[in-house]
Amino acid sequence: MAGKTKAPSPGLFIEDRSRRAKRIRRRAIIGQMAIGLLILVLWEGCTRFGWLDSYYWSSPSTIVRVGWQAVVHGSLLSDLAYTSGATILGFIAGTLIGSAIGLSFWWSELYSRITEPYMIAINAIPKLALAPVLVIMFGIGFDSKVVLAFLMTVIVAAIAAYSGVCNIDKDLEKMLISLGAKRHHVFLKVVVPSSIPWMVSTLKINISLALAGTIVGEFISSRQGIGRMILYAGQVLDIDLVWVGVVVLSFLSIVMYLGTVWLERLLMRGRTPKS
Amino acid sequence: MAGKTKAPSPGLFIEDRSRRAKRIRRRAIIGQMAIGLLILVLWEGCTRFGWLDSYYWSSPSTIVRVGWQAVVHGSLLSDLAYTSGATILGFIAGTLIGSAIGLSFWWSELYSRITEPYMIAINAIPKLALAPVLVIMFGIGFDSKVVLAFLMTVIVAAIAAYSGVCNIDKDLEKMLISLGAKRHHVFLKVVVPSSIPWMVSTLKINISLALAGTIVGEFISSRQGIGRMILYAGQVLDIDLVWVGVVVLSFLSIVMYLGTVWLERLLMRGRTPKS
Amino acid sequence: MSELAINHCSKYFKKDAINFCAVQPITMHVESGQFISIIGPSGCGKSTLFNMIAGLERPSEGEITLSGMPITGETGHVGYMLQKDLLLPWRTILDNVIIALEIRGMSRKEARQRAIPMLQKYGLGGFERDHPDALSGGMRQRAGLIRTLLDDKQVILFDEPFGALDAQTRLQMQNWLLKIWNEFKKTVLFVTHDIDEAIYLSDEIYVFTKRPGRIKAKVQVDLARPRNETTMMEARFLQLKRELLLMLNEERPHPEFDGNEGDAHGG
Amino acid sequence: MSELAINHCSKYFKKDAINFCAVQPITMHVESGQFISIIGPSGCGKSTLFNMIAGLERPSEGEITLSGMPITGETGHVGYMLQKDLLLPWRTILDNVIIALEIRGMSRKEARQRAIPMLQKYGLGGFERDHPDALSGGMRQRAGLIRTLLDDKQVILFDEPFGALDAQTRLQMQNWLLKIWNEFKKTVLFVTHDIDEAIYLSDEIYVFTKRPGRIKAKVQVDLARPRNETTMMEARFLQLKRELLLMLNEERPHPEFDGNEGDAHGG
C-alpha cells in the first residue's frame, strides 16, 4: 500500500522470501526424485551384480514385472481397493469416535482419570494374539478389518483430543461463561474447536496405524486385501510378491499421508499453526 | 505472604483448590479399582454362567491359575524380562536416534523436505510381512527384537522432534544470533532444549509402539518372550495362555506408561506445560 | 435505572492449608451511567473483585445486587472485558462478536445482520470476514468491545483492556471508548495501571490498598466532558495525577527494586 | 570513544513480486554514551532499522560503522533487547544471563561467578535459581537487560523493552534503566511508542515518518539530569510532549478510526 514508492536504483540487495521458498520447493521435488532414482538404480544394480541376494531383495524391475502380473492375472487392484477402503473407514471412525471420547473427558476430570489406565491397557493388547476372540466378536468380513483399523486409531485419537482439552485457554472458557453460557455452549463453541489442532496433529500417525490395523485384520482372516496377499506370498516364500505388497503399501501410505496433509490444511483453514 | 491476615470469621465460603484436587485423586483411585473389580466380577460371572464361552474368553480365575503355572513350570518371568528388555532398549534407541534425526532437519529445510516422504514410506512397511528379509538383515537374536522396536519408534520420534523444530520461537534464535552465536550455538542452546516438550509428548505413544515392535519381532522368530508365548499358545490352541499373555502385556504397558509419565516429569522439570 | 451494589464482599482462598485473603470486605455503590476506575498495586485483588461481580467466583461473604436484584454468583448479568482480547481464533471477526447472541439462542443469520452495522460504524467495516490473527491489537480489542456491546448489558467491567497496546493506539482506543460510552450510556467499571488513563476516562476513581485489597480512597474526577488530548495538559489533571501517584507510592512495598511481589505478568 | 554511524541505509523487501520499501535511506550518527530514542508510527521500520544495526538483516544499500569499523551484516557488535524478554524458559535466571558469555566460550562456572554479583546488585538476588516463569514481567525484563550488560557491548539497542509492562512497573524500570545507564555509560538506542518515556529517558529523540520510514525530525531533550518523577511535571517536559504529539499526529493516517494499517500487534 503505502510502501509502493518509486523503484529503487538497480544493484540494490532486495530480500524476496517467497522466491526463496519457491526455489526450495522446486529443489526438494528434484531432490526427492533424484534420491528415489538413486535408490532404484542402486537396488537394481546390487541385485543384478549379486551384491544383494536377489531372492530376498528382489529388484525393482522384478517387482514391477511381478506387480504387473498381479494386476493382470491376480487381483492386486481389487486387493488395493479392499485394503484402502477398510483403512480409510477405520481411520475415519477411529478418529471421530476417539476424538469424541477425548473431548468427553472435558466434562469430568474424575471420569477421565478413571478411564485413562484402561485405555492404555486396551491399546497395548496385541490384536493378532486375540484372533479367535476377535473372530467371534467381529467376524471375518470386511467390517472386521474396519474394526481393527478403528481399534488401532481410536485410543491415539482420544489421547490427542484429551491433550487438546487439557491445553484449552481457560480464559476463553471464562469469557464465555461470563456471557452467561452454559457448559454445553462452552463445549461446543470453545472446547471442540480449540482441540482441533491437537486432533489434527495425530492424523499422520493414525493413518499408518489404521493401515497396520487393516493388515492385521487381513492376517487374522481374509479373502482379499494386500495384507492377505503379503501373508500368502510370505507363506509360499514368493518373496518377489512380498516386495510387491510392501511397495504397494508404501505408495498407499504416501498417498494417504498426502491425504492427511490436505485434510490438515482443510481443518486448519483460517488458523495459524499453533505456537 | 502479605495475605496472612487474621483468620476470617467462621461460616465463610473459602475456596481450596488443592483439597479439591486431592479429593479427585483419591476418588479416581477408588473409581479405577471399582471399575477393575467390576470388570473382573462380570468377566468371571459371565464365563461361569456360560453367557460367554469360557473356551474363548477364559476367565480371570483361570488366567490367574494358568499364569501361575506359567510362572512356576513355564518361563513367564524370564519371558517378561526378555520382552520388556527389548522394548525398553528399542524405545530408548528409537527415541534418541529419531529425535536426533528430527532435530537434524533444523539444519536444512531442503534436506528435511527431501527426506520426509521416504520416512513415511518406510514407516508404513508392515514389518511382519518382511519377516524373511528381516531375518536375513537382523538375524533372530535379541538384537533383532530391539531393532524392530527401534524401527517402530524412530520415525514417530523424528516426526515429533521435527514438529518441535518447526515451532521454535524464531525470536529466541534471533536473540542468540544477535549475541554473536554461530549456528551450532543456536542448535544446542535453543533448538534442542525447546524441542524437548515435543519429543516428550510422543513418549506415551512410542512406548506402546516399541512394545508392538518387540512382539512382532518375537512373532517372526524367537526362543523367548511374551510374544513368542502368545504365538505358541495360539498354535496349540491354549487360549487361556493367550489371555495370560494379553493380561501380562496390558500390565507391562501400564507400568511402562507410568514410567514414561515419570520420565516426562523428569524431562519437563522447571517448565510449565506448553500452552 | 440500574445501580450496582457490592455489599461487604470479601474473598479468601486456601493455599497450602492456610487461609489467604485476596480481597478484604468491600462495599461499593455505583450509580447507573457512571464511569468508575479502579487503581491499585498489582495483586491487590482487582481482578478477583471483578470475577465476583461477573459471577465467575463466589464471594466468601457479602452480596452483590444489580438494581436491587441479587446477582451473587450468577453469570450473564454484566459485560466483562479483559486485557487479552479473547477472540476465538477460528472464528471470523463477525462470528466472534455475535457469540453472546448465539448463546442466547438467536440464529446466526439474524445475529450477523444485527452485528454488521455495528462493526461498520465502529471502524471494523471490511474486516468482518477476517480472522483475528489478521488484525492489529487495537482492532482486536475493538472487536472485543463490540462483542460486549452487542450483549447489551447495562454494566460493563473492563480489566486493563488497553494494557497490551502501544501508547499511541491506546490513546485512540481511549477516545473511541469515551465516544461509545457517551452514545450507549453504560455503567462502566474500569481497572487500569495507567493513572493518566484512569483520570482521562473516569467520573470517579477508587484507589485500592496493597494485598489484601481494601478501598483506600475514592477520588472524584471533576474534569469537564467531552475530554480530549488537551485535557491531559490541564493543571487540575496534573494535580489529580500527583495525588494519585502519591497514594500509590504509599502502597508500593519496595519502591526501588521490587517488581510485583512475584506475580507473573506481561509478555 | 565509539561512535555508531548509519550511512544512507535503506531496506527493501519483495512481496508478491513488487518491491516494497520498509525503510528509506537513513543517515544517523550517534555519539558515544548518548541516550537516543526513536519514535514513529507502527510499521514505519524502526525494528527493521534495529535489525540492520544488529546485523540480523542486510541493508539494501548503505553501510553501518562502529568507531569507524564497518559492521554491516555482522552480528555480535551491539547489544539488542526486545519487548519480549526472550529468556530461555528451561534455564534458570542465572544461566539465562550468562548465555552471551557461554557463547564466547567462557566456562559456565566462571560465567556464573561473574553474573551473581550483578544479579544481586540489580535486584534479582535470591532469584538466581528460579526459572523465568516464576518471575514477574518486570523482573524478567531486568534479567534480559542484565544479560545484555554482561555481554558488555558499547552500544545497546532497545526495541520497546517496557511495552508489555503495566504503567507502575514501567516507571520503576525506567528509573532503574537510567541508573544503570549512568553507571555503565553505554550508548543507547531506544524505540518506544510512549512519548513520556522517550522524553524522560533521552538526550535526543528521532521522530520517524510513517511507512516507508524516514527521519522526520530530531528533537534535543534539554532537561537536566538526574531526572525523577517530578521531571514529568515540568513545563519544558510538557512542551516537548505537546510538540512530539503534534508531529506524530501528522503521521497518523486516519486519526480517528484506523488502527495500525492492518499490522498485527499486541496480546
Add this chain to the structure above:
Amino acid sequence: AGSSGSKKTPAKNLIIAEPVHLIAYLPLYVAIDKGYFKQEGLNVKTITATGGAHVTAVVSGDAWGVIGGPDSVQIVNAGKSKDPITSVVNVVNRANVYLMASTKTPYTGQSDAELKAFLKGKSIAAGRYGGSPNLLTRYLLIGLGLNPNKDVQLDEPADAAAVVSLVQQGKDKIANGGEPQINDGIKKGVWSEPFYGFPSMGDYAYSVVSVKASTIKTDPKTVQKFVNAMLKGLKLVNNNKAEAFKVLKKEFPTTPDASLKAAMDRAYKDKLWSKDGYITRAAVAKPLDVVKKTGIYTKGYSYEKLVDMEFVNKALNK
C-alpha cells in the same frame, strides 16, 4: 546370536528353526529332552520363526537347520541356487491334516462322489493360505474335480485357533486342522471325529530336518551326529509311548492332559512319525505334487539335490 560358534564348551551349539511349536515335532523334543544330542556332543535348541522365516534363518546362518516341509525348502532353493538346503532326516511322515464337519451337517458318505457332493458349495475354514493344511485341502478339492475358488468358499485365517471359532460361529461348515484343534472341537461339540484324514495318502514327507549343502560338505560329522540323535528320538517316540508322553507334557505344560493324550492316540493310530528317518522318493513326491497342483510352485525338483540320505543310511547300517 548364538549360532554354531561357541568353542568354550565342548558341546557344539545348534539351532533348529521351527515354523511353529508343534506336537508333531515330538521326536525332536525327545532327542533334546532325553539328552540324545548331548550324548553326541551337541547342544540343540529350537527357535520359532513364522512367516517363512524358518527357512530363511538357515539361509542367513542364524539357524543350523530347519524342521518343516521339503516343499518350502525346494521353493527357497529354486529362488537362490548358491547354497541349496538339503533334507537329511525325516520326522513326520504323514500328512498331519484332517477334515472335520460341523455337528450340524455331519458327513456319512463313503465314496469320492459322495465326498464331492458333500463338499460342493460348502464354506470351509481352511487355515492360512499357503500353509500345508490349506494346500492339502485345495489339493483334495482339485483331485475331486472341484474348483477351490468357485465350488466352495474358503476362509483362510492365519490363526489356527480361529478355525474352531469359525465353525462354532456357524460361519463355516467344515474345518481342517490337526491336534489339538480336533480334540478341542470335539470337546466343545463343534464337530465330531474327522471325516477325512490326509494320512490316508500314505508316506508323505510332512516335516523333515534340512541343513545347508555347505554344512554337509564342510561339517559332515556334525550332521551325522545330529541324524544319529534324531533317529534315537524317533525310536523312543515310536516304541515308548509312556516316556514320549512325559516329554510331551514337559514341552506343552499348559495344554490339558486330555488334549495331549488325544493327540498322541491319533498320532500312533495314523503312524504319524517316520520309523527310520528315511525320506523316500514317493514321500517327497507328494508334497511337491501338492504345491504343483495348487499352483504354488510348478518348477519341478530333483530328489537327488533336495534329499541326502547318506547320513540316515550310515546310521541305519551302523
